[in-house]
Amino acid sequence: AQSVTQLGSHVSVSEGALVLLRCNYSSSVPPYLFWYVQYPNQGLQLLLKYTSAATLVKGINGFEAEFKKSETSFHLTKPSAHMSDAAEYFCAVSALSGSARQLTFGSGTQLTVLP
Amino acid sequence: NAGVTQTPKFQVLKTGQSMTLQCAQDMNHNSMYWYRQDPGMGLRLIYYSASEGTTDKGEVPNGYNVSRLNKREFSLRLESAAPSQTSVYFCASSEVSGGGSYEQYFGPGTRLTVT
Numbered sequence: 696a697q698s699v700t701q702l703g704s705h706v707s708v709s710e711g712a713l714v715l716l717r718c719n720y721s722s723s724v725p726p727y728l729f730w731y732v733q734y735p736n737q738g739l740q741l742l743l744k745y746t747s748a749a750t751l752v753k754g755i756n757g758f759e760a761e762f763k764k765s766e767t768s769f770h771l772t773k774p775s776a777h778m779s780d781a782a783e784y785f786c787a788v789s790a791l792s793g794s795a796r797q798l799t800f801g802s803g804t805q806l807t808v809l810p
Numbered sequence: 811n812a813g814v815t816q817t818p819k820f821q822v823l824k825t826g827q828s829m830t831l832q833c834a835q836d837m838n839h840n841s842m843y844w845y846r847q848d849p850g851m852g853l854r855l856i857y858y859s860a861s862e863g864t865t866d867k868g869e870v871p872n873g874y875n876v877s878r879l880n881k882r883e884f885s886l887r888l889e890s891a892a893p894s895q896t897s898v899y900f901c902a903s904s905e906v907s908g909g910g911s912y913e914q915y916f917g918p919g920t921r922l923t924v925t
Binding site: 789 | 850851852854858868900902912913914918919
């Protein structure tokens, strides 16, 4: 079984400041890991994914995440926050169940960007 | 290329009423999923279909039924709606075949209120 913990349900940063959203996972097999973003009243959009290639993964909108096996972490960062980054962010871990890949989501982190 | 589409966008039901949420994808994906999203709980898997002709229970299947009508369409039925089923429902699809990275693509959601 796999699980995801996102530390901090709400994070506030000033515009131009570093964004750091934390995600820790547990998985009995090598995981695939994902970050999704959800803007108000919309569905989820893939930001980036780790699939056992490079441990530093770059995604859309300037976000990146680093897979650290020893820490079972996959934290999301962005060097400089923009007002348009305000949204809810979900970390997810994927594992094979039967013949389908299931995603297990964290509870989400709401990011607020202050002017 | 519309991706994943869901109908309706909004629905209000009275306790005991039934309804079917529709989902279709045009990406030729084998796997499809239904989630519900509740505040502070992330997304929880209701049912999934690994391929046409198969369906399996997820984390929270009670009170729901599904039908994989064909490769494109996957519907979710509430036979007797309850206030606890007030939620936002998301459909997703993914490709599980070899070489895929298994990310899921999400529809825009259906906001259901049961009074």
